[in-house]
Amino acid sequence: MVNQEDLTPITIIKESGIRAMNNDIVSGDIDSTDINSMPLRSMGVLNLGDRVEENDHSEEEIRAVLNSKFWSLRFPKALEAKYRTYYRPRALKSFHFRAPIILLLYVILISGIIKLLPDNSFLRWINIYGWVAVVVAGAWVMSYFSIFDRWFEWYVTIGCLICVGLSVAVANVIAPGVSTILSHAGIMYAMILIYSFVGLRFPLAVFAGWAGGVLGFILTHQLHAEMDWQLLHRTYTGTSILGMCMAYALDRQERTNFLQACLLQQAVINGERLANQLDGLSRQDALTGLANRRHLDEMMNHEWNRALRQQQSLVLMIIDVDYFKHYNDKLGHVAGDECLRKVGQLIHSLAKRSGELAARYGGEEFVLLFPSMEGDVAEQQAQRLIERMTALSIPHPDGENQHVTFSIGVSVAVPTPETSIDQLLRQADAALYKAKANGRNRYEFFSESMRKAAAVEEC
Numbered sequence: 001m002v003n004q005e006d007l008t009p010i011t012i013i014k015e016s017g018i019r020a021m022n023n024d025i026v027s028g029d030i031d032s033t034d035i036n037s038m039p040l041r042s043m044g045v046l047n048l049g050d051r052v053e054e055n056d057h058s059e060e061e062i063r064a065v066l067n068s069k070f071w072s073l074r075f076p077k078a079l080e081a082k083y084r085t086y087y088r089p090r091a092l093k094s095f096h097f098r099a100p101i102i103l104l105l106y107v108i109l110i111s112g113i114i115k116l117l118p119d120n121s122f123l124r125w126i127n128i129y130g131w132v133a134v135v136v137a138g139a140w141v142m143s144y145f146s147i148f149d150r151w152f153e154w155y156v157t158i159g160c161l162i163c164v165g166l167s168v169a170v171a172n173v174i175a176p177g178v179s180t181i182l183s184h185a186g187i188m189y190a191m192i193l194i195y196s197f198v199g200l201r202f203p204l205a206v207f208a209g210w211a212g213g214v215l216g217f218i219l220t221h222q223l224h225a226e227m228d229w230q231l232l233h234r235t236y237t238g239t240s241i242l243g244m245c246m247a248y249a250l251d252r253q254e255r256t257n258f259l260q261a262c263l264l265q266q267a268v269i270n271g272e273r274l275a276n277q278l279d280g281l282s283r284q285d286a287l288t289g290l291a292n293r294r295h296l297d298e299m300m301n302h303e304w305n306r307a308l309r310q311q312q313s314l315v316l317m318i319i320d321v322d323y324f325k326h327y328n329d330k331l332g333h334v335a336g337d338e339c340l341r342k343v344g345q346l347i348h349s350l351a352k353r354s355g356e357l358a359a360r361y362g363g364e365e366f367v368l369l370f371p372s373m374e375g376d377v378a379e380q381q382a383q384r385l386i387e388r389m390t391a392l393s394i395p396h397p398d399g400e401n402q403h404v405t406f407s408i409g410v411s412v413a414v415p416t417p418e419t420s421i422d423q424l425l426r427q428a429d430a431a432l433y434k435a436k437a438n439g440r441n442r443y444e445f446f447s448e449s450m451r452k453a454a455a456v457e458e459c
């Protein structure tokens with residue numbers, strides 16, 4: 001049995017997948033294909049006990065097979081191969097406890113037969129029937145060695161065939177009498193066990209049953225005994241027919257269970273996929289495809305706590321489009337949306353490293369979060385942003401520069417237990433205010449003088 005960790009989509013994203021999620025959102029590329037490749041799929045959430053392996057058959061295909069009733073007990077090739085790999089370990093595991101039960105039944109049976117045997121027959125009888133125990137015990141032992149696993153069906157089939165042959169032969173070598181009746185009961189035991197208890201698929205069980213009968217016929221002749229056909233038809237042939245019916249029904253039931261497990265697995269995967277998609281969408285800004293405020297808040301806290309633990313500096317930039325109201329008023333909201341999309345793409349192009357995040361903060365405001373970044377690198381990034389925006393050259397009908405620009409407020413901090421991410425945000429906001437006041441199309445860093453001015457204002 002494959003034990004799966006019981007992880008829900010939400011915990012996966014929040015714990016191990018948060019980074020993958022972040023990058024997908026930032027790139028604005030969340031769609032079902034990406035979500036399929038997220039950690040959830042590789043982890044597999046299904047816990048159906050004996051798990052159906054990776055399900056690459058479509059739901060329709062499985063339903064079609066299920067509806068076809070598969071009277072021939074055979075699926076289309078690929079599905080059949082998958083069924084075999086699903087079925088074999090289950091049958092093998094069952095055999096671990098079924099083999100000793102067979103041995104126990106055998107002991108009970110022979111203890112009854114021994115009491116009824118004529119005195120001079122014991123050695124002859126045990127010399128033949130004793131091998132049944134050896135064969136069953138041998139198969140049982142083999143089932144514990146994984147090197148034989150791939151041959152499981154075959155060594156059990158051959159073992160069953162030999163046991164049937166020996167059971168038939170031994171019933172014929174004993175002189176007619178009371179003990180013969182129990183020996184024929186032994187044949188019936190053997191037939192029922194191989195058809196319905198050992199765990200063989202229908203065709204193999206049929207092969208073992210009838211080929212075993214042929215072997216019994218040959219052994220009887222080799223041992224110079226007579227076949228009592230009338231009695232054999234009532235025991236061997238009768239139980240063979242009954243056993244075949246049972247084996248057929250069991251094989252079909254096993255196959256039906258497999259198909260239903262496939263469908264259930266598919267339903268679970270679809271549910272997880274949908275949950276992932278919804279979760280992704282709930283963290284994405286619909287207009288720009290960047291992370292939205294919700295995801296930004298989570299990531300800011302996440303990165304803040306990490307920076308606090310590792311005592312690394314964290315950079316936060318608030319970027320605000322200049323004179324955007326004028327742009328909107330002159331060109332309309334649709335053009336305004338298009339402009340915000342382009343600005344969003346540009347901002348995203350700077351958040352490349354793992355953990356870096358570009359988000360839409362609201363309206364025409366964006367945020368860039370840079371973990372493990374020092375002030376001098378932050379300055380280069382801010383400068384780069386301004387330059388790329390100039391190069392983008394989106395015409396602004398009413399702007400000072402004839403093209404759309406933005407202003408940037410930057411704050412840099414190494415977190416301490418006394419400070420918070422909100423403080424960092426407020427500082428970036430204060431720096432942005434200064435950039436606007438100083439003429440826009442520029443960046444400003446939060447400085448000591450701003451801190452003092454803020455303190456004075458607060459007083």
Ligand SMILES: Nc1nc2c(ncn2[C@@H]2O[C@H](COP(=O)(O)OP(=O)(O)OP(=O)(O)O)[C@@H](O)[C@H]2O)c(=O)[nH]1
Nearest residue numbers: 320321322323324325326328333334336337363364
């Ligand atoms: N097209 C569009 N406009 C938006 C959206 N969100 C906010 N806005 C507009 O953005 C404008 C923001 O205007 P203001 O806050 O006055 O800022 P501004 O005109 O850029 O002035 P400064 O920031 O001082 O340079 C408003 O006209 C909003 O209607 C949006 O999703 N799409």
